[in-house]
Amino acid sequence: MRKIFSNLAFQVLIALIAGVATGIYFPGFAVKQGFIGTYFIKITEWFAAPVIFLSITTGIAAIASLRKLGRIALKSVILFEVLTTIAIIFGLAMAALLKPGTIDKGNIQEIIKTHFQLPYHTTSSGWHNYLPAQNVLWILTSAMTIGLLLHFLPQKDKYIFKLEKIRDLIFRVITLFFSLTPLAVFSGMAYTIASFGLHSILPMSKLVAVMYLLVIIFVFAFLGLLLRYYKFSIWQLLVLIKEEILIVFGTSSSRTVIPLLIARLEHYGCSKPVTGFVLSIGYSFNLIGTSIYLGLCTMFLIQLYNIEVDMYTYFKIILILMLVSKGASGVPGAGFVALSSAIYILPGIPSEGLLFIVAVERFLNEARSITNTIGNAACTLVIAKSENEFAER
Numbered sequence: 528m529r530k531i532f533s534n535l536a537f538q539v540l541i542a543l544i545a546g547v548a549t550g551i552y553f554p555g556f557a558v559k560q561g562f563i564g565t566y567f568i569k570i571t572e573w574f575a576a577p578v579i580f581l582s583i584t585t586g587i588a589a590i591a592s593l594r595k596l597g598r599i600a601l602k603s604v605i606l607f608e609v610l611t612t613i614a615i616i617f618g619l620a621m622a623a624l625l626k627p628g629t630i631d632k633g634n635i636q637e638i639i640k641t642h643f644q645l646p647y648h649t650t651s652s653g654w655h656n657y658l659p660a661q662n663v664l665w666i667l668t669s670a671m672t673i674g675l676l677l678h679f680l681p682q683k684d685k686y687i688f689k690l691e692k693i694r695d696l697i698f699r700v701i702t703l704f705f706s707l708t709p710l711a712v713f714s715g716m717a718y719t720i721a722s723f724g725l726h727s728i729l730p731m732s733k734l735v736a737v738m739y740l741l742v743i744i745f746v747f748a749f750l751g752l753l754l755r756y757y758k759f760s761i762w763q764l765l766v767l768i769k770e771e772i773l774i775v776f777g778t779s780s781s782r783t784v785i786p787l788l789i790a791r792l793e794h795y796g797c798s799k800p801v802t803g804f805v806l807s808i809g810y811s812f813n814l815i816g817t818s819i820y821l822g823l824c825t826m827f828l829i830q831l832y833n834i835e836v837d838m839y840t841y842f843k844i845i846l847i848l849m850l851v852s853k854g855a856s857g858v859p860g861a862g863f864v865a866l867s868s869a870i871y872i873l874p875g876i877p878s879e880g881l882l883f884i885v886a887v888e889r890f891l892n893e894a895r896s897i898t899n900t901i902g903n904a905a906c907t908l909v910i911a912k913s914e915n916e917f918a919e920r
Contacts, residue, residue: 535708539773542709543716546777550720561718564778567711571783574701578786580670581694582803585687587674590800599914603805606906607813610749614815615848617745618822619841627737627823628830667808701786705774712777719889731887734827738891741819742898750815750905757912761905767795768904772897779889781896781903782810788900792907798916805910809903812853816898817862820891821848824866825873828880847872862895863888 751761771784851865911917
């Protein structure tokens with residue numbers, strides 16, 4: 528029993544259940560303590576930056592040859608682009624089949640407008656809304672530059688050793704900090720239920736149900752087949768990262784678990800160079816869950832307003848969603864910002880329809896964040912195995 532209760536995954540699960548109950552029965556208290564989850568996410572993002580930087584720097588410095596680094600980078604970019612494009616088309620096609628937007632919006636429009644309003648950042652359609660986050664690109668560029676410089680130093684092993692010592696120290700601090708995860712999960716879930724209310728969420732349950740159905744199909748069908756080709760099991764991967772999945776579900780942010788995921792995959796057998804490099808760039812360019820979400824929600828709005836769409840417009844939608852998906856860098860709400868940017872670019876779709884999505888955004892965010900995490904972990908395993916950078920343990 529002591530082993531069960533000390534397990535982080537079990538603690539997070541209990542926190543989720545307690546958060547839902549508190550949001551329903553003690554909404555006043557739930558709203559007041561919502562700041563805990565917000566600050567937890569901010570602090571974990573502070574940890575993510577140095578871990579990404581040190582992982583990429585030491586990984587590139589230690590890699591056998593620059594030719595191999597170039598091959599890993601090329602494989603990663605191609606794999607990311609193929610998967611995210613398939614995910615967008617899959618989201619559009621399945622939404623066209625399942626029709627989540629065929630609801631009576633008249634009955635719920637007043638409820639939605641009473642309880643929700645569009646975030647301020649959706650009022651601008653400038654290019655900055657759907658370019659990758661500048662801080663992520665800065666970290667990647669700086670780490671790659673320093674890693675390349677270290678690669679050519681005659682005493683590079685000494686510097687790599689020191690940097691890895693610093694990285695290990697940060698990991699120990701992160702491990703201690705993440706013991707607070709259940710508190711943050713409880714805070715976030717309680718605040719969401721208390722703020723939105725089940726009466727506002729239930730009318731949009733069809734969209735939420737379709738989103739979860741699509742990510743489940745994609746994970747087990749597409750990612751499952753990809754992993755099977757490289758002699759991995761999707762079930763094995765899900766069991767391996769179950770704690771990270773629960774943390775992402777509770778915090779609605781896939782970037783909160785980057786340090787934990789790097790450590791987990793390295794311990795599982797992926798080499799440090801591949802893990803640090805692929806995971807880090809994956810969280811900017813391989814957001815599979817966000818891609819499914821963009822396709823699904825765009826089609827939801829098309830159906831909601833009975834908009835006629837020809838093949839040329841579908842092709843344009845796919846291209847625009849491919850672009851904006853690269854800007855949703857894994858932080859809470861970034862997917863919605865990308866969606867709102869796409870809607871403002873696409874003519875004929877009323878932006879007020881975004882209010883319907885805002886009502887259930889928290890639950891859609893959880894689905895896409897979990898899928899982003901699973902997708903990046905799967906791609907890291909695939910690249911590591913294809914480059915003989917995976918050691919069975």
